[in-house]
Amino acid sequence: MSLFGTNSSFGTGGTGVFGSTTTDSHNPMKDVEVTSPPDDSISCLAFSPPTMPGNFLIAGSWANDVRCWEVQDNGQTVPKAQQMHTGPVLDVCWSDDGSKVFTASCDKTAKMWDLNSNQAMQIAQHDGPIKAIHWIKAPNYSCVMTGSWDKTLKVQMPNCECLYVYPMAVVATAERGLIVYQLETQPSEFRRIDSPLKHQHRCVAIFKDKQNKPTGFALGSIEGRVAIHYINPPNPAKDNFTFKCHRSNGTNTTTPQDIYAVNAISFHPVHGTLATVGSDGRFSFWDKDARTKLKTSEQLDQPITACCFNHNGNIFAYASSYDWSKGHEYYNPQKKNYIFLRNAAEELKPRNKKW
Amino acid sequence: MVVCNFFLQGRCRYGEKCWYEHPRGGNRGGGGGGGGYNESYSRSSGQQQFRGGGGGFGNRVWVNPSQQRGSYIQPSSFSSQERSDWGSGGGRGGRRENLKSSDFSFSTQNRFSDLSSPSTFDKGGRGGGRAGGAPAGEEDDEKKLEMVQMDMEVWESSGQWGFSCYSSFKAPISGFTDLSPEELRLEYYSARASGDLQSYLNGVNQLLSQWKSRVQELKIMNLATRGALLAELNGTAPQPSTGDFCSTTPAVFGFPSSGFGSKDFGAPAPAQASSFSFTASGFGSSAAPSASAAGFGSAVAAPTQPPTGFGSSSASSASTFSFAAPDPNKLAASSGFGSASGFSFSSAANTGGGFGTGFGTGAPGTAGGGSALVQTGFGAASSTALAEAGSVGGPLDSLFSAESKLTEEELNQFKAKRFTLGQVPLKPPPANLLVV
Numbered sequence: 164m165s166l167f168g169t170n171s172s173f174g175t176g177g178t179g180v181f182g183s184t185t186t187d188s189h190n191p192m193k194d195v196e197v198t199s200p201p202d203d204s205i206s207c208l209a210f211s212p213p214t215m216p217g218n219f220l221i222a223g224s225w226a227n228d229v230r231c232w233e234v235q236d237n238g239q240t241v242p243k244a245q246q247m248h249t250g251p252v253l254d255v256c257w258s259d260d261g262s263k264v265f266t267a268s269c270d271k272t273a274k275m276w277d278l279n280s281n282q283a284m285q286i287a288q289h290d291g292p293i294k295a296i297h298w299i300k301a302p303n304y305s306c307v308m309t310g311s312w313d314k315t316l317k318v319q320m321p322n323c324e325c326l327y328v329y330p331m332a333v334v335a336t337a338e339r340g341l342i343v344y345q346l347e348t349q350p351s352e353f354r355r356i357d358s359p360l361k362h363q364h365r366c367v368a369i370f371k372d373k374q375n376k377p378t379g380f381a382l383g384s385i386e387g388r389v390a391i392h393y394i395n396p397p398n399p400a401k402d403n404f405t406f407k408c409h410r411s412n413g414t415n416t417t418t419p420q421d422i423y424a425v426n427a428i429s430f431h432p433v434h435g436t437l438a439t440v441g442s443d444g445r446f447s448f449w450d451k452d453a454r455t456k457l458k459t460s461e462q463l464d465q466p467i468t469a470c471c472f473n474h475n476g477n478i479f480a481y482a483s484s485y486d487w488s489k490g491h492e493y494y495n496p497q498k499k500n501y502i503f504l505r506n507a508a509e510e511l512k513p514r515n516k517k518w
Numbered sequence: 519m520v521v522c523n524f525f526l527q528g529r530c531r532y533g534e535k536c537w538y539e540h541p542r543g544g545n546r547g548g549g550g551g552g553g554g555y556n557e558s559y560s561r562s563s564g565q566q567q568f569r570g571g572g573g574g575f576g577n578r579v580w581v582n583p584s585q586q587r588g589s590y591i592q593p594s595s596f597s598s599q600e601r602s603d604w605g606s607g608g609g610r611g612g613r614r615e616n617l618k619s620s621d622f623s624f625s626t627q628n629r630f631s632d633l634s635s636p637s638t639f640d641k642g643g644r645g646g647g648r649a650g651g652a653p654a655g656e657e658d659d660e661k662k663l664e665m666v667q668m669d670m671e672v673w674e675s676s677g678q679w680g681f682s683c684y685s686s687f688k689a690p691i692s693g694f695t696d697l698s699p700e701e702l703r704l705e706y707y708s709a710r711a712s713g714d715l716q717s718y719l720n721g722v723n724q725l726l727s728q729w730k731s732r733v734q735e736l737k738i739m740n741l742a743t744r745g746a747l748l749a750e751l752n753g754t755a756p757q758p759s760t761g762d763f764c765s766t767t768p769a770v771f772g773f774p775s776s777g778f779g780s781k782d783f784g785a786p787a788p789a790q791a792s793s794f795s796f797t798a799s800g801f802g803s804s805a806a807p808s809a810s811a812a813g814f815g816s817a818v819a820a821p822t823q824p825p826t827g828f829g830s831s832s833a834s835s836a837s838t839f840s841f842a843a844p845d846p847n848k849l850a851a852s853s854g855f856g857s858a859s860g861f862s863f864s865s866a867a868n869t870g871g872g873f874g875t876g877f878g879t880g881a882p883g884t885a886g887g888g889s890a891l892v893q894t895g896f897g898a899a900s901s902t903a904l905a906e907a908g909s910v911g912g913p914l915d916s917l918f919s920a921e922s923k924l925t926e927e928e929l930n931q932f933k934a935k936r937f938t939l940g941q942v943p944l945k946p947p948p949a950n951l952l953v954v
Contacts, residue, residue: 206700225703251707253700269704292704312701339683339690361669363682363696385679410676422676424699487699488679490722491706 191461194503197240202226205482205500207254210473215261218473220480222502223252229266246276246283259300265307267296273309289313299346310334333380335364359390359405368428381437383425389439391451409441424488427469433476436511440467442488446481453514479507659748663739670737680729693732
């Protein structure tokens with residue numbers, strides 16, 4: 164019995180199911196491979212903030228570890244450090260000064276990892292696995308927000324020290340829930356939004372307008388669709404829209420499409436264009452203002468589980484590993500997981516909108 | 519400026535480049551067809567049929583509406599529909615046509631045609647699409663149901679993640695568990711660590727079969743499901759027209775920890791509840807609602823059958839339901855068991871456990887807590903249902919109460935055209951009030 168159909172093209176052994184390719188298609192885009200990737204699926208990626216010189220990449224994985232690499236300008240990656248949890252790591256984020264990394268794990272704890280001293284201490288405890296963690300820096304306070312499967316959102320005020328871009332946070336919950344928080348004075352719920360999508364939410368990312376203020380978010384679902392939603396649009400019906408992505412044989416309407424989940428969405432910090440990665444093993448770049456697709460990659464042999472841009476938008480990192488979208492039968496612990504880095508400066512330039 | 523006639527019809531090929539005026543607020547259908555972006559506006563009547571041409575984009579041929587199956591909307595009425603759709607912004611999925619006519623390739627006038635992207639940006643994820651302004655009532659509901667059916671077909675054939683909640687319009691449709699792949703994976707890892715993979719497998723299989731049956735049910739959309747679904751979607755009290763009980767299928771309720779009693783149910787038999795040895799953390803979000811709602815389709819085939827089934831099972835098992843609810847005595851005594859099926863419950867509080875049609879809802883504690891327990895999908899509160907209580911027979915002796923035994927409020931309820939939520943009488947009605 165296979166979960167949800169047998170149309171997956173990911174055969175467990177990666178045996179050239181894609182027809183023409185005789186070579187291993189784990190890196191069809193010929194992107195830079197990060198050295199010593201984690202041993203199990205990568206759940207999250209995060210680049211260091213601009214306050215720190217250089218680029219450092221953090222990845223959390225289902226092998227209970229968090230790894231850090233330094234990404235040099237020539238594309239070389241140097242593994243720097245690693246921390247362990249007692250359960251799979253689901254989310255990571257950086258503090259704004261780049262000295263600390265916050266990690267959230269299925270072991271119900273969140274830890275703060277001080278990179279200088281390479282020490283990690285626990286900062287939060289939930290009753291269930293922690294799915295999301297973000298560092299929030301506001302003028303009058305700073306805190307860490309953690310969202311967990313125990314249905315709570317906790318805010319920790321660490322003494323030293325969901326998805327957030329000050330001053331807005333968006334939380335996508337189960338049962339297609341959507342809550343927006345405003346973070347001005349202290350995190351408080353701003354609005355609950357009816358989901359623009361019909362199916363389970365999978366990922367959410369906030370985007371900013373020209374003045375660098377967050378104006379809306381992109382929401383991805385398991386059904387190969389992304390909704391762009393503005394918080395206070397002048398014309399909601401016109402401005403908010405959804406688009407389909409990560410589906411197969413789009414032009415052929417007779418045969419049923421294969422629909423894949425959108426695993427992660429990231430916005431380019433400079434251009435405002437977005438990247439989506441999906442269970443079909445492809446990533447795509449989109450321009451939401453011109454409402455067009457900029458590029459779609461070749462298909463990798465594994466789903467892409469996470470993606471991230473570095474602070475100036477030059478590097479696009481994406482992780483290729485199994486995301487459990489087809490259940491346990493397709494899980495192959497021996498299969499290598501990859502993180503790829505791609506030069507993102509050119510491909511994500513937005514199209515000119517108006518004629 | 520001269521107003522562009524084609525734009526008014528929704529098929530201007532020049533879009534923003536057009537030399538003539540495109541009045542805003544007019545027909546947005548064709549707006550921007552050849553222009554910057556190619557959007558497929560969700561069409562109210564475009565349920566299933568909008569092939570590429572439906573949207574009037576660019577050089578498309580306007581599909582003759584008469585060819586469209588089930589369409590009753592003339593193109594001229596599009597504009598008004600469109601407007602109301604946008605205005606309402608109701609949660610009408612309205613993506614119907616996109617699933618079928620996905621070859622909305624960019625028209626030649628569109629300078630992005632070389633992108634040859636099959637994925638289209640479509641609007642109206644939320645606004646429009648459904649005939650908000652269309653003739654309400656039956657046809658509207660029909661389309662909703664059709665849309666649900668289409669979605670089910672796509673869902674099934676596409677191989678996408680099945681453990682997801684689903685909704686076409688504002689309210690989620692019951693019967694679907696909402697699990698993320700990570701949760702499932704965590705379960706697997708824990709099971710593997712503890713060496714008990716079998717229970718994981720069983721659990722997954724069970725969820726899978728539930729999902730499958732629920733999808734099937736919605737796809738086939740027999741009368742029972744139809745009634746239930748409509749009631750759910752409309753969020754109203756059950757329609758009195760259909761005298762079917764069967765609307766219980768979408769009833770959402772927590773997993774009964776106690777014996778279910780009813781024999782009409784396949785999947786969520788209590789025995790299997792234990793095989794779901796998922797740790798609570800894994801399914802925190804999904805445990806309460808809807809987990810077991812699926813798989814009942816079969817149970818409620820024809821309106822006439824269930825009463826007997828329910829009658830016997832429920833009455834006998836009334837005691838097995840661990841309802842802390844008021845008056846279990848009342849349950850047994852009030853042959854209003856039969857009538858109970860006709861009730862619509864807001865919360866389990868006042869209805870003695872809301873077993874309606876014999877679905878135990880497990881501990882009313884969970885019933886109350888699980889707000890999803892709005893069993894709006896119950897069949898008619900009409901007298902026909904009550905009359906059928908007579909046919910339930912079985913252990914039910916007294917089918918009617920004497921008027922003297924009823925309190926004034928109960929009498930009023932019976933006399934009223936419909937029951938009001940929260941005041942549904944638990945005793946059966948007096949015989950003379952029944953309109954047979």
